[in-house]
Amino acid sequence: MHGWENEFKFEPYKRWSIPLGSPKSLVFAGAGRVEVSTWDREIIADILRRPKDFIQFDIANFLLNRFGPNVLSTDGEVWARHRKLVASTLNENISKVVFDQSLVLAGGMVSEIFENSGPGSDCAETNRIFDLVKKLAITILVNAGMGGNQAWKDAAVKQVKPGFKLTYIEAVKAVIGNLVAAAILPRWFTSWYPPFLPGYDTMKLLSYAVGEFRAHTKDLIDEEKQRSAERGSVARNNILSMLLNASKEEERITSGTGSQAKNSLSDEEIMGNIFIFTSAGFDSTANTLAYTLVYLVQNPQYQDWLFEEIDALVPSDPEEPLEYTSVFPKAIRCLAVMLETLRLHPPLVHLGKMTGTPQVVRTSTSEIEIPTGTIIFINSVVVHLDPGVWRDLNRNKFEPAPHKDDIDGDVPDECRFRPSRWIINPSDTENTQPKIFQPPKGAFIPWSMGPRVCPGQKMAQVEFVAIFLVLLRAHRLEAVKMVVRDASGNEREEADHELHERIVQLIKKSVSKVTQEMDVYNIADGKCSRGLGFRLVRRH
Ligand code: HEM
Incomplete structure (x- = not known):
């Protein structure tokens, strides 16, 4: 069952592997192939530092091959060639562009939320915060990745290029939202899918999206090549431009040496990597933002904790710009909140690897031999809840007291949202800045490792x-209570504990699609009977 890691957590190990003397690794022997699920830190660290011995196995990675070979779906020397070029583009220049784009676009999103609440209003509500955050994440990626210059408002107005049915962003969203169908169904099938069968709208959308994603990306590559020819070899500050430039540079160096080895990327490989940037970066970041929003309304004491940091960091004049180089490195509480969200909800619930030849691996107790063709699922969910690492970590006097209505008293500390566990505060006598905690190797792997x-x-x-920074600089976040019916049929506002329980359930019912997510998207009804209504209250 895909995604069982999140639903059952430690249970399968307790039931099946502990009685056999293997507390952290579970072996499934099925029809001809052996699968292992593990949360042993030693095994995790050993496997992830040896990508040649443990190659990619994740069905999603192969699905992500649809638009061309790329850095995620390849192994060995081909992967090394992709990785060298891809990694060189995600540099500090891009970080600055991403920071600036995020500030501007998040500002646009907040203005849109306030637009319907009347001039000078102190608070605004929306049922669509998670959809807005998805739009925010994809627009930032397209602007920083492809050199787009979509303003928040432009993005709202549909600007379809002549000859296309979908914008680039719509095509990307449709493909990622229906990744399996997009990867395996041929174009003729989606194009000729009969209108009277269920799923017709999705098939129709996909029939355009797959072809148009390819055509849009090809246009972007051609435009960027044209610009580059006009400018000489100076790359613009976006991922596509840097990737094309880096690839061209490799080609130039190789041709000078007379070597036959290919170090550059073909157009198809560039297209494959552009799709990976967009798909790997979009869903994972959007869902991390969504979980954090939910945890912050459930734990308002951590909003106060963030206000302390943000108020000290950002200029009081809202017109004064925020500088990436001076603000980002000091926003360590903000970063701790992200790390804590990723600890509790790693977008990939497991990392799938496979042995091409027999391998010996180090475990926490000994060494074991793993036969050829074994699939190993590294359980990110469970290793992130290891009480031996996370329970009561970095408790100190600087952390906020639990909320006054804390009704989760029996939930163990490692299962709680407590971002302050990530901060090592200097002792009173030391004159140093607080630091982010560095977990032991293999204990924290939302981004993999090695x-x-x-x-x-x-x-x-x-x-x-x-x-x-944009959301909390000027606002406090609250969840909107629903109207419910009591036993005698009268309508009343949800009580605090009912709202709390509703949020707990929303988080608990997360599912693992491309990445782990809550059922909070595409909220159509005005009452928000699904998802969660949000209120932004001005702080000043
Ligand atoms: C919270 C956000 C993110 C998380 C949690 C995340 C997580 C991961 C993980 C776990 C892997 C390894 C997958 C595997 O080995 O099967 C990975 C690989 C990758 N990610 Fe991310 N990612 C995030 C954001 C991004 C962004 C913003 C980009 C780029 C725009 C990106 C680009 C990539 C690429 C290109 C790879 C393949 C690397 C390789 O195989 O050498 N990711 N990511």
Whole structure:
């Protein structure tokens, strides 16, 4: 069952592997192939530092091959060629662009939320915060990745290029939202799908989206090549431009040496990587933002904790710009909130790897031999809840007291949202800044680790911090209570404990699609019977 890691957590290990003397690894022997699920830190660290011995196995990675070979779906020397070029583009120039774009676009999103609440209003409500955050994440990626210049408002107005049915963003969203169907169904099938069968609208959308994503990306590549020819070899500050430039540079160097080895990327490979940037970066970041919003309304004491940091960091004049280089490195509480969300909700609930030849691996107790063709699922959910690492970590006098209505008294500390566990405060006598806690190897893997660690890690952090700087600089976040019927049929407002329980259930019912997510998107009804209504209250 895909995504069982989130639903059952430690249970399968307790039931099946502990009695056999293997507390952290579970072996499934099925029809001809052996699968292992593990949360042993030693095994995790050993496997992830050896990508040649443990190659990619994740069905999603292969699905992500649809638009061309790319850094996520390849292995060995081909992967090394992709990785060198891809990693070089996700640099500090891009981080600055992402920071600036995130500030501007998040500002646009807040203005839209306030638009319907009347001039000078002190608070505004929306049932669509999670859809708005998805739009925010994809627009930031397209602007920083493809050199687009979509303003928040422009993005709201549909600007379809002549000859197309969908904008680039719509095509990307449709493909990622229906990844399996997009990857395996041929074009003729989606194009000729009969209108009287269920799922017709999705098939129709996909029939346009797959072809148009390819055509849009090809246009973007051609336009960027044209610009580059006009400018000489100076790359613009976006991922596509830097990737094309880096690839061209590799080609030039190789041709000078007379070597036959190919170090550059073909147009198809560039297209494959552009799709990976967009798909790997979009869903994971958008869902991390969504979980954080929910945890912050459930734990308002951590909003106060963030206000202390943000008020000290950002200029009191809202017109004064925020500088990436001076603000981001100091926003460590904001970063701690992101790390805590990713600890509790890693977008990938497992990392799938496979042995191509027999391998010996180190475990926490000994060494074991793993036969060829074994699939190993590294359980990110469970290793992030290891009480030996996380329970009561970095408790100190600077952390906020639990909320006065805390009704989760029996929930163990490692299962709670407590971002302050990530901060090591200097002792009273030391004159140093607080630091982010560095977990032991293999204990915290939302971005994987080792040579194949996510190259977009810093970019996601920068985007996250900038968005929360904008949201919390001037607002407090609250969940909107629903109207419910009591036993005698009278309508009343939800009580605090009912709202709390509703949020607990919303988080608990997360499912693992491309990445882990809550059922909070595409809220159509005005009452918000699904998802969660949000209120932004001005602080000043
Ligand atoms: C919160 C946000 C993110 C999380 C949690 C995340 C997580 C991950 C993980 C776990 C992997 C390894 C997958 C595997 O080995 O199967 C990965 C790989 C990758 N990620 Fe991210 N990612 C995030 C954001 C981004 C962003 C913003 C980008 C780029 C724009 C990006 C680009 C990539 C690429 C290109 C790879 C493949 C690297 C390789 O195989 O060498 N990611 N990511």
